[in-house]
Every structure is written in structure tokens, then in C-alpha cells.
Amino acid sequence: MSIKRVWVEDDCISCGSCESICPEVFEVIDISQVKEGVVFADFEAGITDAADNCPVSVIKFE
Numbered sequence: 544m545s546i547k548r549v550w551v552e553d554d555c556i557s558c559g560s561c562e563s564i565c566p567e568v569f570e571v572i573d574i575s576q577v578k579e580g581v582v583f584a585d586f587e588a589g590i591t592d593a594a595d596n597c598p599v600s601v602i603k604f605e
């Protein structure tokens with residue numbers, strides 16, 4: 544799989560887990576945001592790991 548798009552749906556609780564797991568892609572400023580200009584294919588393990596560990600399952604990718 545090659546990840547082309549990553550986004551965070553509503554209801555992020557700002558726990559910081561995604562930024563801890565994959566700071567190259569996620570940045571928690573108030574709520575989690577996906578950094579601009581990232582080549583997602585380079586960080587697929589981190590993205591899937593962050594999504595699996597989000598306590599409210601709001602990290603999505605395709």
C-alpha cells in the first residue's frame with residue numbers, strides 16, 4: 544500500500560500519541576494536524592502505527 548492522503552477527523556482529544564509515534568507527519572497544536580508537504584509513502588509504518596494507537600480512532604489514511 545502506498546499512502547496518498549492522511550487526515551484527522553473531528554473529536555481528536557489532543558492526547559499527543561500520534562505526534563510521539565510519528566512526529567514527521569503529525570503535530571498537535573490545539574488538536575492534531577497533518578503536516579504539509581510530507582511524502583506519506585516515506586512514513587507508512589509510523590502513520591499506521593499512529594492510527595492504530597489513536598484512542599478515539601480519528602486518524603484516517605488512504
Ligand code: SF4
Pocket residue numbers: 551554555556557558559560561562571574575593596597598599600601602
Ligand atoms: S492520537 Fe488521536 S486523539 Fe491523540 S492527538 Fe493524535 S489524533 Fe488526537
